[in-house]
Amino acid sequence: MVQTEAFIMLSAVLFILGAMGVLLRRNAILLFMSVELMLNASNLALVAFARHWNQMDGHLFVFFVIAVAAAEVAVGLALIVAIFRTKQSINIDELHQMEG
Amino acid sequence: MTTEVLLFIIVGGIAVAAAVMMLLSENAVHSALFLVINFACVAFLYIMLDAPFLAMIQIAVYAGAIMVLFLFVIMLLGAEKLQAPTRQFRWLAPLALALAGGFLLVTGLAITSGQISLTGPVTRAPMLRVVHAAPFAGTVDVYANGQPFAMGVSFGQATTFTSVPAGDYTVELRPEGSSTAALTTTITLPGDNSRAANTFTAIAYGGDASTAPQINLITDNQETVPARTTRITLFNAYTEAVNLVDFGSEGDPSDDRVVVNALQPGTLVELPPVSEDTSVQSWAFTPAAGGAAIFRMNNEEIYSVERETAQLLLLASESTFDDTVRPVALPLVTDAVSSFGGPHAIGELLFTRFMLPFQLIAVLLLAAMIGAIVLTHKEDFRPRRRDVRRRVMKPLAQAISDQVGQDVLRPDAEAPRLPEKQPEPAGD
Numbered sequence: 001m002v003q004t005e006a007f008i009m010l011s012a013v014l015f016i017l018g019a020m021g022v023l024l025r026r027n028a029i030l031l032f033m034s035v036e037l038m039l040n041a042s043n044l045a046l047v048a049f050a051r052h053w054n055q056m057d058g059h060l061f062v063f064f065v066i067a068v069a070a071a072e073v074a075v076g077l078a079l080i081v082a083i084f085r086t087k088q089s090i091n092i093d094e095l096h097q098m099e100g
Numbered sequence: 101m102t103t104e105v106l107l108f109i110i111v112g113g114i115a116v117a118a119a120v121m122m123l124l125s126e127n128a129v130h131s132a133l134f135l136v137i138n139f140a141c142v143a144f145l146y147i148m149l150d151a152p153f154l155a156m157i158q159i160a161v162y163a164g165a166i167m168v169l170f171l172f173v174i175m176l177l178g179a180e181k182l183q184a185p186t187r188q189f190r191w192l193a194p195l196a197l198a199l200a201g202g203f204l205l206v207t208g209l210a211i212t213s214g215q216i217s218l219t220g221p222v223t224r225a226p227m228l229r230v231v232h233a234a235p236f237a238g239t240v241d242v243y244a245n246g247q248p249f250a251m252g253v254s255f256g257q258a259t260t261f262t263s264v265p266a267g268d269y270t271v272e273l274r275p276e277g278s279s280t281a282a283l284t285t286t287i288t289l290p291g292d293n294s295r296a297a298n299t300f301t302a303i304a305y306g307g308d309a310s311t312a313p314q315i316n317l318i319t320d321n322q323e324t325v326p327a328r329t330t331r332i333t334l335f336n337a338y339t340e341a342v343n344l345v346d347f348g349s350e351g352d353p354s355d356d357r358v359v360v361n362a363l364q365p366g367t368l369v370e371l372p373p374v375s376e377d378t379s380v381q382s383w384a385f386t387p388a389a390g391g392a393a394i395f396r397m398n399n400e401e402i403y404s405v406e407r408e409t410a411q412l413l414l415l416a417s418e419s420t421f422d423d424t425v426r427p428v429a430l431p432l433v434t435d436a437v438s439s440f441g442g443p444h445a446i447g448e449l450l451f452t453r454f455m456l457p458f459q460l461i462a463v464l465l466l467a468a469m470i471g472a473i474v475l476t477h478k479e480d481f482r483p484r485r486r487d488v489r490r491r492v493m494k495p496l497a498q499a500i501s502d503q504v505g506q507d508v509l510r511p512d513a514e515a516p517r518l519p520e521k522q523p524e525p526a527g528d
Contacts, residue, residue, distance in 0.1 A: 002108045013116055016204055017116070018119070019200065020196050036166065037135065043154075062151075066157055066161055070166060071468035073169055084177050084179070
């Protein structure tokens with residue numbers, strides 16, 4: 001049996017990769033995909049701990065996270081489409097309007 | 101290195117590599133496809149972690165629905181490649197790398213030197229129930245370590261499974277309402293570190309008008325049974341050893357079949373899985389010493405095979421009106437416990453303890469649906485030209501017409517002009 005530690009470590013690595021994607025990429029869609037990667041990494045940690053503690057609650061949380069992610073993607077992509085329609089760009093560096 | 105560890109390393113490596121490629125690829129479509137690979141790898145890891153249902157959801161919802169939505173939007177906007185990135189925050193990249201390195205370092209330290217032992221799963225609290233099969237005890241109250249466990253249990257009844265901490269318990273049977281114990285015995289409930297159900301049944305059986313009954317602790321096998329079968333476990337709480345015989349068709353000795361041979365009093369045997377269309381009406385108990393059947397299970401209402409259950413069949417003594425005993429088979433049917441991480445178990449939790457969050461998530465999804473529609477709905481805010489004319493109120497237009505002497509509401513009307521100014525009347 002693979003130790004829980006290994007899964008938590010893998011989850012941390014995936015989370016960091018997702019966070020770096022959010023910080024470094026400028027494409028709004030890629031940003032969203034990086035957020036999905038981070039959510040996925042946290043899901044992996046939840047499932048690993050669910051097995052570790054013999055409790056199914058972690059699985060339920062993963063279920064809810066997936067549902068929230070679906071809602072977030074629906075609204076987020078709708079926002080991106082709306083922004084693209086007005087600005088003709090989804091480069092987030094070109095989107096800031098409220099700088100002083 | 102076991103196969104499982106090897107698989108973990110391979111699949112985890114692919115997942116990390118796919119995530120890195122997602123970050124590095126310039127084409128957004130390639131990034132999305134790399135993310136699909138990553139999601140598939142994580143689904144595989146879910147299966148390794150005993151979460152088959154979540155693995156299924158991961159593939160269907162994440163890798164399927166969500167990523168298709170991403171690809172659709174990328175294609176719709178034609179945003180595969182961003183034109184010449186305008187780097188405005190040059191200091192962000194090294195900072196992000198430093199932060200990532202720091203986070204990884206801290207997480208690694210926390211995991212490797214943390215106080216939580218992650219190397220072995222924790223034990224699971226056992227579940228206990230008490231079965232009353234003692235013919236002369238009457239209705240009893242059950243106490244465990246002096247605390248009430250179940251009140252008013254009569255012959256043939258079983259309490260529900262109750263989760264109790266592992267350890268030693270002094271179980272007392274007291275006649276109902278009494279404070280003196282008719283029977284005291286000590287049982288030990290071990291913890292268990294497997295993910296299977298960890299259930300125990302304390303059976304009080306035997307005894308007669310003068311001697312107290314005895315308590316036997318048995319381990320129940322409540323695990324998932326194969327589909328369309330039931331698990332029958334037989335416990336002999338009678339006074340003598342018995343055989344369980346399937347007599348087949350009536351009056352035909354050739355198709356008799358011995359299911360269990362010489363089951364000693366106080367012992368337990370688990371039958372092979374019984375399929376749901378098996379009829380147990382032809383089953384009967386015979387003395388192991390030989391002789392005619394002492395009990396026939398020919399009551400259809402009591403003895404039947406229900407699918408996906410774990411059935412404990414007790415052959416007990418029942419007291420009759422003249423204080424003699426006769427054998428009776430007591431079926432205790434419980435649903436087999438859903439397997440860890442399976443759809444059954446998730447559904448059970450979802451519709452009991454997690455009902456409110458489930459409803460909230462449903463409302464959230466509905467709100468997201470409406471939000472997506474509102475955001476992408478193309479609304480034309482520019483007022484149309486025809487409306488401008490219409491919007492002038494009729495009485496006002498009438499008043500203007502009276503002033504300028506021509507109809508202003510006709511589309512081909514000339515621009516209204518005010519009448520020539522009348523010369524002021526000469527003053528005094």
